[in-house]
Amino acid sequence: MPIVVIADDSATMRRLVSGLLQRAGYDVVATEDGVAAVQAVFRNQPDAVVMDVQMPRLNGYVAARLLKEDWATADIPVTLLTSLDAASDKYWGGKTGADRYLTKDFEAGELVATISALIAEQAAARGGRDRLRPDPVELGDDDVLERTVDVLDRTLFQTSLAADITGLAAVTVEFEQTVAGVLDVVGRVVDLHLAGVVLVEERSAYLSVVHEVSQGHYADFLVRAAEVLSASIGADFPANALQVRVADPEGLLGADDDLGLTTFLSMPLRGHGGRVIGVLALSSSYGDAFGDAALTTLRLLESPAGLVVDNARMVAERLVWAPR
Numbered sequence: 001m002p003i004v005v006i007a008d009d010s011a012t013m014r015r016l017v018s019g020l021l022q023r024a025g026y027d028v029v030a031t032e033d034g035v036a037a038v039q040a041v042f043r044n045q046p047d048a049v050v051m052d053v054q055m056p057r058l059n060g061y062v063a064a065r066l067l068k069e070d071w072a073t074a075d076i077p078v079t080l081l082t083s084l085d086a087a088s089d090k091y092w093g094g095k096t097g098a099d100r101y102l103t104k105d106f107e108a109g110e111l112v113a114t115i116s117a118l119i120a121e122q123a124a125a126r127g128g129r130d131r132l133r134p135d136p137v138e139l140g141d142d143d144v145l146e147r148t149v150d151v152l153d154r155t156l157f158q159t160s161l162a163a164d165i166t167g168l169a170a171v172t173v174e175f176e177q178t179v180a181g182v183l184d185v186v187g188r189v190v191d192l193h194l195a196g197v198v199l200v201e202e203r204s205a206y207l208s209v210v211h212e213v214s215q216g217h218y219a220d221f222l223v224r225a226a227e228v229l230s231a232s233i234g235a236d237f238p239a240n241a242l243q244v245r246v247a248d249p250e251g252l253l254g255a256d257d258d259l260g261l262t263t264f265l266s267m268p269l270r271g272h273g274g275r276v277i278g279v280l281a282l283s284s285s286y287g288d289a290f291g292d293a294a295l296t297t298l299r300l301l302e303s304p305a306g307l308v309v310d311n312a313r314m315v316a317e318r319l320v321w322a323p324r
Helices: 011-023 034-044 060-068 087-095 108-125 141-166 175-189 215-233 292-321
Strands: 003-007 027-031 048-051 078-082 100-103 194-199 204-209 243-247 263-270 276-284
Touching: 003 011, 003 034, 011 027, 011 108, 027 034, 034 048, 034 060, 034 141, 048 060, 048 108, 060 078, 060 087, 060 141, 078 087, 078 108, 087 100, 100 108, 141 175, 141 292, 175 194, 175 204, 175 243, 175 276, 175 292, 194 215, 194 292, 204 215, 215 263, 215 276, 263 292, 276 292
Parallel strands: 003 027, 003 048, 048 078, 078 100, 204 243
Antiparallel strands: 194 204, 194 276, 263 276
């Protein structure tokens, strides 16, 4: 029998929703607030979750985000069932990762149909295979609080990082300043030796030397970045055809010839319309330098960095062709 965890601080709503789902053939676990709901989900590994938004201790928005950001519960469909019906409430509900948003003026059949459809969608996504349920986990109140603080801290980091990148559009005028600003942000949040942006139309590479690198490291970096860009655009893009601009205020390039390139990482920079305008490339003289934290950070940077650089390119083009 499919299991549904419900959470609502109203005893009346708990009885109403429980009765509807039980008559439809679901096994129901009822909880009174967001903390208890998260605990019940990890303990029971249900097939679906139905939560109110306005609840004590932990609201439904935060509880949904906690569930959606943990691998053990991310695939469990969450429906927010609330009296909040403003467009902004529904928008934020979607941003938490919730799969459906229903208001409490729902019809009885609507809720049952929504839960059934969500469970069916999950089964279809698995190709009809039985769901693999992780072992039950008992979370104390402090465990839920710790996870909440962690999610909020990561969300603040993501927001701050995106703001630093997008804010470059407001404080920089020249195209090269914008690219340098992007590389400066990358160098502050990822441990690396060399960072660069290689652009297709400009056939240019902008490099920032963060720590000591050898001439061999520098040359290998350009070759690998050009190879990645060639693969991304499906055309030959040789490194020796690049115009290279290097920011190395401390004279770190070539300071130690023993430090070769050991770890290299790149990702495409996409401008408007998803068009590849270049690549963001990073390197280190140390093995396995870029772990999960660095990869997560770079994924956050990928989209805003591409758009900011593309905007700066278009502004520069307009300035060139502007009447004088």
